[in-house]
Amino acid sequence: MVTSGASPFERMLLTGAACMDPDVVTFVGFHWPMVMARVARRLHAPAMTIVYENGIVEDRITPVFPTSPCDLVAADGATMCAGSVDALYMWLGAGRVGMTMLEAAIVDRHGNINTTAVGPYKKPLVRLPGSGGGTELGSMGRGLLLVSASTNSRSYPDCVDYITSPGYLGGRSQRSSLGYKPGTGPQRLVNPLGLFGFNEAGELFPTAVHPGVTVDDVRACFGWPIAVPDTLNVLPEPNADELAIVREELEHARERAYLLPQD
Amino acid sequence: MVDKPVLSMRELVERFVPDGQELMIGGFAFSDPTALAHELIRQNRRELYVMKTSGGVLVDMLVGAGLIRRLLSCHVWNSVGPVPAHCFRRSLEGKGGAPFEIEELSYGAFTMGLLAGACDLPFAPTTPLLGTGHFETRTFLPDKLGQVMNPFGSEPVSVVAPIKPELGVFHVHRVDALGNAQMFGPTGEMRYAMAACKRLIVIAEELVDTEVIRARPEATVVPSFMVEAIVVEPWAAHPTDSYGYYLRDLPHNELYGSLSRTPEGFAQYVDEWITQTGNHSGFLAKLGEAELDRLRLRREQW
Numbered sequence: 001m002v003t004s005g006a007s008p009f010e011r012m013l014l015t016g017a018a019c020m021d022p023d024v025v026t027f028v029g030f031h032w033p034m035v036m037a038r039v040a041r042r043l044h045a046p047a048m049t050i051v052y053e054n055g056i057v058e059d060r061i062t063p064v065f066p067t068s069p070c071d072l073v074a075a076d077g078a079t080m081c082a083g084s085v086d087a088l089y090m091w092l093g094a095g096r097v098g099m100t101m102l103e104a105a106i107v108d109r110h111g112n113i114n115t116t117a118v119g120p121y122k123k124p125l126v127r128l129p130g131s132g133g134g135t136e137l138g139s140m141g142r143g144l145l146l147v148s149a150s151t152n153s154r155s156y157p158d159c160v161d162y163i164t165s166p167g168y169l170g171g172r173s174q175r176s177s178l179g180y181k182p183g184t185g186p187q188r189l190v191n192p193l194g195l196f197g198f199n200e201a202g203e204l205f206p207t208a209v210h211p212g213v214t215v216d217d218v219r220a221c222f223g224w225p226i227a228v229p230d231t232l233n234v235l236p237e238p239n240a241d242e243l244a245i246v247r248e249e250l251e252h253a254r255e256r257a258y259l260l261p262q263d
Numbered sequence: 264m265v266d267k268p269v270l271s272m273r274e275l276v277e278r279f280v281p282d283g284q285e286l287m288i289g290g291f292a293f294s295d296p297t298a299l300a301h302e303l304i305r306q307n308r309r310e311l312y313v314m315k316t317s318g319g320v321l322v323d324m325l326v327g328a329g330l331i332r333r334l335l336s337c338h339v340w341n342s343v344g345p346v347p348a349h350c351f352r353r354s355l356e357g358k359g360g361a362p363f364e365i366e367e368l369s370y371g372a373f374t375m376g377l378l379a380g381a382c383d384l385p386f387a388p389t390t391p392l393l394g395t396g397h398f399e400t401r402t403f404l405p406d407k408l409g410q411v412m413n414p415f416g417s418e419p420v421s422v423v424a425p426i427k428p429e430l431g432v433f434h435v436h437r438v439d440a441l442g443n444a445q446m447f448g449p450t451g452e453m454r455y456a457m458a459a460c461k462r463l464i465v466i467a468e469e470l471v472d473t474e475v476i477r478a479r480p481e482a483t484v485v486p487s488f489m490v491e492a493i494v495v496e497p498w499a500a501h502p503t504d505s506y507g508y509y510l511r512d513l514p515h516n517e518l519y520g521s522l523s524r525t526p527e528g529f530a531q532y533v534d535e536w537i538t539q540t541g542n543h544s545g546f547l548a549k550l551g552e553a554e555l556d557r558l559r560l561r562r563e564q565w
Binding site: 067 | 357378391514
């Protein structure tokens with residue numbers, strides 16, 4: 001059954017959730033990736049193994065929606081509670097994680113992410129939280145999926161002011177010469193418009209869009225002249241079940257003090 | 264072994280934290296010893312050099328109250344919402360409040376720097392960081408990160424300098440009179456961070472008999488011989504959570520987030536919740552038994 005009325009934000013969450021593989025150990029970062037993971041567990045990946053930066057291993061949905069991985073309702077029913085050397089190096093760095101999900105508030109042409117400061121570092125126009133473990137996810141994460149809920153071109157500058165989490169830096173060849181392991185670096189980005197990939201030069205380009213999204217919408221979203229392929233796949237409309245589940249989880253998030261885009 | 268001094272929070276700050284102290288504060292958005300921050304504000308400490316991996320509301324309060332001269336951290340935000348750490352943001356954007364200097368490391372590099380400090384190693388290999396902001400931008404720690412060639416290969420390796428804080432104060436779950444301290448649940452970087460500190464004080468939810476410690480020795484995160492003094496302060500980590508003891512207090516985080524949006528609101532929070540409450544018992548009384556009951560976890564005896 002096809003349902004209209006899904007918002008672009010809901011489509012983003014469902015498209016991100018659909019990227020999650022029940023058989024792949026997944027490192028889930030803070031914020032919207034956590035919503036996607038809950039949606040994926042309810043739709044197709046109930047027993048997927050998820051790890052968090054503080055050392056939690058989770059293989060089923062938690063009864064209560066955590067406000068962040070360090071909201072320890074996230075550890076309810078965990079199969080392991082370890083630490084950050086385990087999570088960031090033994091699991092992520094050593095390649096035992098097959099998919100990595102990282103929110104990218106500001107992301108540039110080469111997938112470099114800024115969550116530190118807009119403008120000069122010492123006198124920023126906008127100060128952001130800083131890296132947390134986001135640097136590690138950008139540097140060492142396999143199967144890295146970036147998540148951005150924004151379609152404002154200010155969120156997609158040609159070149160970020162501060163590289164908090166490395167994408168392809170100045171391009172794929174630069175990254176590989178600086179000690180980053182093969183197989184790391186962003187592979188996809190999901191936003192309210194659809195799904196994006198990174199080409200051989202390490203530049204972002206659209207691969208599939210949500211129904212109704214035009215090439216002009218895509219061009220207007222980015223702060224550089226983004227290369228758009230001749231044909232763009234169109235992602236499926238969410239069905240009624242998918243839409244109901246994403247809305248239930250968003251309601252759950254709201255009860256847990258999440259600020260949602262429409263608030 | 265001899266028993267360790269048991270201090271009140273007031274005595275801890277009076278005796279161990281003079282103005283200008285270099286101080287690593289434990290917690291990673293859980294087990295943040297917020298009661299320590301309250302007491303630092305009550306005693307109006309100045310010019311502190313604070314190290315904290317995830318700064319959260321605790322560091323935001325210290326910044327807002329003008330206590331910090333230098334901060335080393337990897338993240339400072341109010342993770343409920345999430346909403347900005349408003350005092351932190353205002354100060355760094357030059358929009359009010361006392362200025363302070365910030366230096367940053369990624370969470371992984373911070374962890375490995377603490378591990379190097381704890382093990383007395385000259386440096387530790389860490390996350391590949393070349394070309395990133397953390398590597399390119401330095402403030403008061405110009406030598407925080409470096410690069411060596413892999414002696415067993417041919418690629419550049421990012422390395423982090425050892426971190427050895429002069430004093431560490433960490434929240435733990437329980438401790439015995441000797442100073443054996445235990446934590447349950449995830450521990451983030453805390454074991455390495457505690458061991459990296461030259462002097463260490465723990466703030467425990469409860470003081471227990473050594474036989475209770477012996478029953479679960481794998482939960483000991485720091486042995487007695489590394490602990491100098493003990494504070495016993497139930498609910499010391501509120502409004503962050505303490506695994507198995509109490510939950511994160513979302514409404515209180517929202518209250519702080521909403522008041523700290525303006526300097527006046529922040530001053531009101533400090534006056535009502537920190538100054539006028541006098542001590543942590545007063546803070547808990549203001550919070551009220553019904554709220555504590557809502558947050559309390561009724562675990563089985565470990």
